[in-house]
Amino acid sequence: MSHLFESASSGRSKCRGCGRPIQREELRFGERLPNPFGEGEMTLWFHPACAAYKRPEPLLQTLGGTLENIPDRARLERAARSSLAHRRLPRIDGAERSPSGQAKCRSCHKPIGRGSWRIRLVFYEEGLFSPGGFVHLDCRKAYFETDDILDLVLHFSSGLSDGEREELKRACDTDPTRAPLP
Ligand SMILES: [Zn+2]
Numbered sequence: 247m248s249h250l251f252e253s254a255s256s257g258r259s260k261c262r263g264c265g266r267p268i269q270r271e272e273l274r275f276g277e278r279l280p281n282p283f284g285e286g287e288m289t290l291w292f293h294p295a296c297a298a299y300k301r302p303e304p305l306l307q308t309l310g311g312t313l314e315n316i317p318d319r320a321r322l323e324r325a326a327r328s329s330l331a332h333r334r335l336p337r338i339d340g341a342e343r344s345p346s347g348q349a350k351c352r353s354c355h356k357p358i359g360r361g362s363w364r365i366r367l368v369f370y371e372e373g374l375f376s377p378g379g380f381v382h383l384d385c386r387k388a389y390f391e392t393d394d395i396l397d398l399v400l401h402f403s404s405g406l407s408d409g410e411r412e413e414l415k416r417a418c419d420t421d422p423t424r425a426p427l428p
């Protein structure tokens with residue numbers, strides 16, 4: 247069972263990391279797993295960058311054993327090493343303004359106010375990513391144990407407009423340690 251890089255033979259596969267289609271002939275990363283529904287194996291396909299952030303371990307293993315020319319190899323390695331070093335980073339699934347005040351933050355356990363920025367979390371288990379709640383943007387350092395998350399958050403926030411992305415960048419520039427303590 248070995249993971250692989252290959253150029254997509256069709257445009258029908260969807261990236262497990264970001265949910266968007268992988269274009270035909272685009273380079274994709276395949277994580278091979280035993281098939282939970284029966285015999286054989288299944289392959290989870292990812293954009294290489296999505297795998298670097300969300301499945302750093304298999305991606306690094308495979309990069310290490312691959313002589314092929316992988317575009318952005320150094321960047322992919324850097325992203326994956328950072329995700330490996332901070333065990334909660336692979337849970338990041340993007341950011342959004344909270345549509346209601348219902349959800350509680352997984353870090354400080356206080357409600358996330360309607361309209362304030364929150365980071366979506368997903369948990370990976372045996373080939374599946376499941377929604378895992380939210381943390382306040384301002385709780386990022388307490389929860390992820392690093393402040394260096396903006397690239398990762400933006401990567402998985404394709405639903406945001408350009409204006410919202412700018413706002414998010416500005417919000418990430420403010421020092422969360424100056425936010426009121428939980
Ligand atoms: Zn993707």
Ligand SMILES: [Zn+2]
Pocket residue numbers: 351352353354355356381382384385
């Ligand atoms: Zn919080």
